Amino acid sequence: MQNKNIYNIFNIVIVFAMTMFFSCQSIKKKKQSYSISEETPIAEVFEVNLKYTDSGRLAAILKTPKILDFSNKDFAYFEFPEGVVLDIIDKEGKVSVVRSDYAISYKQTGLIDMRGNVDIKTADSTHLQAQQLYWDQNINWIFTDQPYKSYLPDGTINEADGFDANQDFTILNSRINDGVMFIKE
Incomplete structure (x- = not known):
C-alpha cells in the first residue's frame, strides 16, 4: 500500500x-x-471602404485594397501600396475623385505623397494628371515639382513642370507652362 x-x-x-x-x-x-521589427507594419488592413463625415455630412470616401500601418516607427505613417481612390464630397454634394497607384500618409506632418498615375477629376470637370503629387492636409495645399497635365472645362490644356494650388484649385501657381487656350474674339 x-x-x-x-x-x-x-x-x-x-x-x-x-x-x-x-x-x-x-x-x-x-x-x-x-x-515585431520596426521594418514590419504593426497592422495590415484589406479591402477598405472608409467613410468620413463632418458634422453629420458625408465628406469623403476612401477606397483601397490594402493599408499598412507603420505607427510603430518613430516617424509614423500609413502606406497604401496598391493605390487609393478618394471621393471628396463638397457641401453641395458635388464629388471630386482622386486616384493614384501608390500613396503614403505621414501622421506627424499631415503630408500625403501620391505616386504613379495620379489622376484628379474635380466636380467642375477639371482634370489633372501627374506622376506624383503631395497634399498637405494641415493647410489644404496640393503641390508637385514633377511634370503634370491639366484639362480645364473650357477646353484649355496646360502642361507644366510643377505647380502648387489650394485644395479647391481656385488658386493655382504653375511653373514653365506650355498649353492650348481657346479665346473668344
Whole structure:
C-alpha cells in the first residue's frame, strides 16, 4: 500500500513538473512571437471602404485594397501600396475623385505623397494628371515639382513642370507652362 502511495505521489510530481516545463516554454515562445521589427507594419488592413463625415455630412470616401500601418516607427505613417481612390464630397454634394497607384500618409506632418498615375477629376470637370503629387492636409495645399497635365472645362490644356494650388484649385501657381487656350474674339 505504501508503494502505491509513493507511486501516486511520484506520478503527481512528474505531471506537475512536466506541466511547469511546457508552460514555461510556451510563454517563452509567445514572448518571441510578439517582438515585431520596426521594418514590419504593426497592422495590415484589406479591402477598405472608409467613410468620413463632418458634422453629420458625408465628406469623403476612401477606397483601397490594402493599408499598412507603420505607427510603430518613430516617424509614423500609413502606406497604401496598391493605390487609393478618394471621393471628396463638397457641401453641395458635388464629388471630386482622386486616384493614384501608390500613396503614403505621414501622421506627424499631415503630408500625403501620391505616386504613379495620379489622376484628379474635380466636380467642375477639371482634370489633372501627374506622376506624383503631395497634399498637405494641415493647410489644404496640393503641390508637385514633377511634370503634370491639366484639362480645364473650357477646353484649355496646360502642361507644366510643377505647380502648387489650394485644395479647391481656385488658386493655382504653375511653373514653365506650355498649353492650348481657346479665346473668344
